[in-house]
Amino acid sequence: MSNKSINTVHSTAVPLNVENVDTDQIIPARFLKATSRDGFGENLFRDWRYNTDGSPKKDFVLNNPAWAGRILVAAKNFGCGSSREHAAWAIKDAGFDVVISSFFADIFKNNALNNFLLPVTVSEDFLKDIFTAIEKDPSTVITVDLPQQTITLEPTGRKEKFDINNYKKTCLLNGYDDIDYLLSIRNEIESFESNFCPSDNEPVVRSGSH
Amino acid sequence: MAKTLFEKIWDSHVVKTIEGGPSVLYIDKHFIHEVTSPQAFKGLEKRGMEVFRPRQIVATADHNVPTIDQHLPIKDELSRLQVQQLIANCARYGVELYGLGHPYQGIVHVIGPELGITQPGMTIVCGDSHTSTHGAFGAIAFGIGTSEVEMVMATQCLLQSKPKLMRINVEGQLGKGVVSKDIILYIIGMTTASGATGYFVEYAGSAIRNLSMEARMTICNMSIEMGARGGMIAPDQTTFAYIKGREFAPKGAEWDKKVAQWSELYSDPDARFDIEINIDAADIEPMVTYGTNPGMGIGITGHIPALTEISEKEKPGFLKSLAYMGLQAGAPIKGRKVDYVFIGSCTNSRIEDLRMVASFVKGRHKSKDTEVWIVPGSKQVEKQAIEEGLDKVFEEAGFHLRQPGCSACLGMNEDKIPAGKYCISTSNRNFEGRQGPNARTLLASPLTAALAAITGEVADVREYL
Numbered sequence: 001m002s003n004k005s006i007n008t009v010h011s012t013a014v015p016l017n018v019e020n021v022d023t024d025q026i027i028p029a030r031f032l033k034a035t036s037r038d039g040f041g042e043n044l045f046r047d048w049r050y051n052t053d054g055s056p057k058k059d060f061v062l063n064n065p066a067w068a069g070r071i072l073v074a075a076k077n078f079g080c081g082s083s084r085e086h087a088a089w090a091i092k093d094a095g096f097d098v099v100i101s102s103f104f105a106d107i108f109k110n111n112a113l114n115n116f117l118l119p120v121t122v123s124e125d126f127l128k129d130i131f132t133a134i135e136k137d138p139s140t141v142i143t144v145d146l147p148q149q150t151i152t153l154e155p156t157g158r159k160e161k162f163d164i165n166n167y168k169k170t171c172l173l174n175g176y177d178d179i180d181y182l183l184s185i186r187n188e189i190e191s192f193e194s195n196f197c198p199s200d201n202e203p204v205v206r207s208g209s210h
Numbered sequence: 211m212a213k214t215l216f217e218k219i220w221d222s223h224v225v226k227t228i229e230g231g232p233s234v235l236y237i238d239k240h241f242i243h244e245v246t247s248p249q250a251f252k253g254l255e256k257r258g259m260e261v262f263r264p265r266q267i268v269a270t271a272d273h274n275v276p277t278i279d280q281h282l283p284i285k286d287e288l289s290r291l292q293v294q295q296l297i298a299n300c301a302r303y304g305v306e307l308y309g310l311g312h313p314y315q316g317i318v319h320v321i322g323p324e325l326g327i328t329q330p331g332m333t334i335v336c337g338d339s340h341t342s343t344h345g346a347f348g349a350i351a352f353g354i355g356t357s358e359v360e361m362v363m364a365t366q367c368l369l370q371s372k373p374k375l376m377r378i379n380v381e382g383q384l385g386k387g388v389v390s391k392d393i394i395l396y397i398i399g400m401t402t403a404s405g406a407t408g409y410f411v412e413y414a415g416s417a418i419r420n421l422s423m424e425a426r427m428t429i430c431n432m433s434i435e436m437g438a439r440g441g442m443i444a445p446d447q448t449t450f451a452y453i454k455g456r457e458f459a460p461k462g463a464e465w466d467k468k469v470a471q472w473s474e475l476y477s478d479p480d481a482r483f484d485i486e487i488n489i490d491a492a493d494i495e496p497m498v499t500y501g502t503n504p505g506m507g508i509g510i511t512g513h514i515p516a517l518t519e520i521s522e523k524e525k526p527g528f529l530k531s532l533a534y535m536g537l538q539a540g541a542p543i544k545g546r547k548v549d550y551v552f553i554g555s556c557t558n559s560r561i562e563d564l565r566m567v568a569s570f571v572k573g574r575h576k577s578k579d580t581e582v583w584i585v586p587g588s589k590q591v592e593k594q595a596i597e598e599g600l601d602k603v604f605e606e607a608g609f610h611l612r613q614p615g616c617s618a619c620l621g622m623n624e625d626k627i628p629a630g631k632y633c634i635s636t637s638n639r640n641f642e643g644r645q646g647p648n649a650r651t652l653l654a655s656p657l658t659a660a661l662a663a664i665t666g667e668v669a670d671v672r673e674y675l
């Protein structure tokens with residue numbers, strides 16, 4: 001997960017045309033026993049990608065050498081379910097920098113952004129175009145331009161603007177994370193605490209009886 | 211200006227708002243567990259930092275613990291290491307841990323409320339999507355990722371954009387045999403698995419008011435299953451009565467002061483919601499899911515949608531889901547044989563759930579073809595169940611009362627449903643492989659699950675009451 005900061009991604013893409021992909025599919029719970037952030041890419045989409053005996057499933061897109069690239073294209077409501085950030089780590093670890101969909105689940109979107117994995121939301125109609133293009137021709141190139149906030153399907157030139165809040169954009173472009181920012185305002189946090197009704201904020205005291 | 215319940219709590223916790231960006235939200239309580247915290251602690255260590263407010267964090271081990279022989283060392287090596295890591299991290303950073311063997315150990319969303327840590331008006335987070343459970347007390351509670359866990363450890367704050375607000379009003383009387391799990395499965399069926407994405411939900415209306423705290427928690431718990439950031443219910447006398455006297459609840463004069471503050475936490479009559487949904491409680495039947503997301507639920511007397519009822523666009527997902535489940539479009543759900551019954555998880559493993567199951571199965575015996583696991587939500591629930599003699603009732607019915615943890619809700623420990631088998635489960639997710647590779651999950655209420663244990667199939671509890 002060394003890739004901190006994102007600017008323009010110009011790449012072929014992998015199509016995963018399934019709706020409501022939940023994070024249990026992205027990375028099943030039994031692979032969450034690790035205590036580091038690394039190596040989750042191996043088990044990305046584990047049960048769709050491998051048979052129970054460990055052999056790859058031929059018809060799953062990640063096992064098809066025709067499709068490759070730094071962009072994953074997914075159908076609506078990608079990343080729903082569990083909050084496990086391991087899902088974002090697994091996608092990033094497998095070499096993706098961008099996920100395109102028409103709709104992302106909230107927590108996944110935050111997790112992705114916190115890991116310099118850019119979630120790009122496009123219209124349903126554009127998504128359909130993208131799937132058609134890359135499913136037909138795996139060499140199709142897509143350009144995601146973060147500074148301009150545009151995504152372009154190169155062969156047809158169709159282009160769309162995408163949303164991202166300014167703060168997050170700055171973070172991604174410069175490789176800052178939220179913790180850097182929050183640490184920089186620690187004085188303000190402490191002064192908030194001292195003005196905050198203190199009874200709202202009691203510590204969990206040790207009861208000492210056990 | 212008129213404010214919603216959400217806005218009252220949110221506004222009082224905003225440290226500052228970044229121009230054109232998110233707000234810095236102050237977090238009162240932070241729960242952590244063994245699966246989503248190790249990388250956050252590692253992050254702190256890398257930065258050479260201490261936990262900013264360790265006394266606002268409570269830790270437990272729940273996701274990855276065995277539910278039998280908890281006094282023995284954990285057999286699975288990776289699981290054991292993960293739990294040991296939590297112990298070491300909590301000791302190193304001064305965080306209170308209710309680990310295995312502790313009388314307070316249990317599923318994080320069960321222990322917070324039962325210890326009185328969860329209180330109205332708070333902001334509460336945890337690296338777990340079902341943190342929404344705590345919203346039942348009139349708190350802003352939501353799940354976060356591990357980077358955010360690290361943020362809260364480092365600064366007690368999070369960067370958050372204010373969500374849109376939805377209110378769901380459930381009015382009227384629930385029918386017999388219909389419980390809170392049915393209400394929420396009905397709501398998710400209506401809104402779909404993504405219908406509330408971007409929203410924070412407030413549940414209101416007379417049917418919600420009449421629910422116990424346990425039942426309210428079941429509802430708020432599953433808010434995330436329709437994509438919502440969280441769900442909440444305004445605190446009232448039921449809430450205060452539940453909290454009073456609990457371990458970490460305010461005491462004496464402090465209690466009175468708190469209750470006065472908490473009593474201000476409701477949505478003002480003219481407060482504005484982005485969406486309001488109205489539901490008549492009488493329309494809700496006992497519910498069961500047939501598919502692979504919690505939005506795919508139907509009334510017990512209903513049938514799985516026929517192909518003609520599904521739009522072209524949804525067909526591939528629908529067919530994939532039915533193929534996984536081994537079910538037919540258009541078929542009834544009633545009468546479907548089940549192999550396993552799982553009663554547990556942060557949705558339905560509280561004492562009230564166990565009592566409900568026990569009172570239903572008393573004097574009955576499980577079907578010879580079903581395997582029944584009852585997994586209490588916490589050590590305290592387990593203890594109380596034994597004190598009340600519920601364990602005897604379960605034993606006589608042929609059920610196994612196990613030890614507390616997440617268990618077959620996510621199949622991270624050895625409690626997995628075998629491939630191809632049907633499990634009627636009181637948990638919250640029926641995703642592919644959630645309860646074990648190729649396991650098939652039917653979500654239902656504790657009552658419907660208990661009945662299935664007896665009959666060996668999906669049946670209508672109303673015919674047995």
Ligand code: SF4
Nearest residue numbers: 340555556616619620
């Ligand atoms: S019981 Fe299930 S849903 Fe609840 S916290 Fe544990 S794994 Fe998550």
